[in-house]
Amino acid sequence: MKIYESIEIDKNSDEPLYLQVYEAIKNLIENGAFKADEKLPAIRELSKKLEVNNITIVNAYKLLEQKGYAYSKVGSGTFVRGNKKDDIYINDDRKVNFSHIRTPYKVDFSSMNIESELFPVDDFKEVLNEVLDRDRGLAFAYQESQGYYPLRESIRQYLKDNDIPCDFNNIHVISGAQQGIDIISKSLLSFNDTIVVESPTYTGAVAAFKSRGASIIEVPIEEDGINIKELEQVLKSCNPKLIYIMSNYQNPTGISYSQSKKLQLLYLAQKYNTYILEDDYLSELKFYGEKNPSIKAMDAKERVIYLKSFSKIFMPGIRLAFLITPSYITKKVTAVKYNTDISTSSLIQRAFDLYLRKGKWQNHLNKMWSIYKGRYDVLVNNLKYETPFVEFKEPMGGIHIWAKTDVDSIILSSLAKEKGLLISPGRIFYMDERDTEYFRISFACADEEKIEEAIKILKESYYDVKNKV
Known part of the structure; x- marks a missing residue:
């Protein structure tokens, strides 16, 4: 067609x-x-x-x-x-930006951001006020570039509780995941250096790598992680400086790496002297099956740079994340962070440290886990029983699903938008913008009622396309 x-x-x-x-x-x-x-x-x-x-x-x-x-x-x-x-295309908050389109919509299945109604405003207001009363003017002073010391200690304990051992001195507090990708790019990449990304992938990261003049090679992602055979061929022939991956609920495919793939990836990184940038933004949202440890948890040889953002299940505007770097590059990363913005907001760091220490983060996480699991179940069940023309693999967690039909996703998304539903066509996650039948749907901004409405619109849109063929 x-x-x-x-x-x-x-x-x-x-x-x-x-x-x-x-x-x-x-x-x-x-x-x-x-x-x-x-x-x-x-x-x-x-x-x-x-x-x-x-x-x-x-x-x-x-x-x-x-x-x-x-x-x-x-x-x-x-x-x-x-x-x-x-x-x-993709903007900094990892959603498709349809803000310029004036057509009103009923359901947004394109956004990966938490709804503002779910922000823990009262709890965060409480810790902000406590910090202001406790620290007074110090709350507005510059912190050391690596981050507020007590917050880094709280992060170290949080990681320990999640079976990720790390050296306190290698923790860097940063202003959001996108800044983390940018800092690593500036620290490791020179013009014409090669990096490897999954295909498809998050194009916000690709933009950061391109800004350094890097040569980017896509390697297909399979049902249990990146294609190891193709990856090794690239490692042999191109000597890439970095492999960028999302090991849990990969954006956009929702795929989580198997234990075997993680171990093979670590082996190849060591063998070919390269680094893995592991972007972990949703590992807490595991709804079914056994806990899936990060690659960093197995990193005995310091080949993994671990990037963790709190935005997807906290408040995106806070712009708070952290990096764990191998000892060999810690000084370089600290210097690049300083040259980027000196340090992340002192007030926000102090407040989030208190938020962690008081157990409020875990309480909020438990609440969001319950809400998102409910939405996940409704979406999966509706896709299974209401849209038999949609093919997908259950990710068992996360906040999105990678699906396909037998029609072009650009045409499907266009008709769906006209009916009031925003979905993310698969083309935008490929560097060559290839035509594809795949699309991403996220329930981050859609409750159970909205999800059911969205599935009805998706169904209508699909049959409208088929009737025109």
Whole structure:
């Protein structure tokens, strides 16, 4: 099915036909269905498909040009202007940014951020006030670049409780996971250095690596982790400085690495003298099965750089995370952190330290685990019994599911958006923006009632696409 075949017009509507065509193509451009500089359908071809006069398509294309969505080449046709699609991609909070689209939506299955209604505002307000009363002006002074000493000690204890031993001196408090990826990039990578990423992957990390002029090689991810055979071939031939992975509930696939894959990955990192950057942002949300330890917990040879963010189950605006670095690179990472922003907010560090020590973090974590498990169960059951056309593997935890149908996910997401549902088409998680039937759905911003509504919209959208084929 060609992309433009999803376009429909209503000849009984009071809205002019050319405006209907303009709106339909504009939506396809904004959703990424048409790529930058891609040629739009020939006027005669589209007019025949829609059963309208050529002048209707001509006027629609002229309006697309006037609004900055397209440009024409004499004798060649009309093409998509690239700068209109840039806002579609992943932003810093690991969600698809649809904020520029004015169409109201009913359910957001694209966001990976906790709903603001679930923020532990009262508890955090309590510890903030206590810190201000206790520390007075010191709460606003600069901290050492590695972080507030008591917070680093609290983090060390938190890690110990989760079977991750570490040297206190290798803990770095940072301003969010994205800053952590950026700091590691600046610490280890030079222009033209090679790094390995999973495919598909989180493109926010890819952007940070690209900013260092790195050569990025994608290695496919399998049902139990990265393809080890392909990875070793890359390690042999390209000598990469870094392997970036998400070992639990990988974004976007939801895959968790098997014990065997973790051990093989550690062996290869040691054998080929490279580092693993393990991005752990959801390991606490294990709903079924045995606990899945991090790769860092098995890291006897100091080949793993461990990155942990609290954003996904706390408050994203707090921008608080930490790194555990191998001893060999600790000084370098500390220097890069200092040059980036000197230190993370002293007030926030002190408050979160108290939040941990008072057991409030564990209480909040238990609450979020219960809420997200309830949503997970509803989503999985609805997908199984209401949408038999959707294929997916249960991740057993996390806040998202990687699924596929037998139709292009860009077309499916475009129709779903028109009906009020936002989903993340799989294309945005690949460096080459390949066409794919996969898409990501997240229940971070959707309660049980919204999930059921979303599944109904997804079902309607799918059958609308199939009926047009």
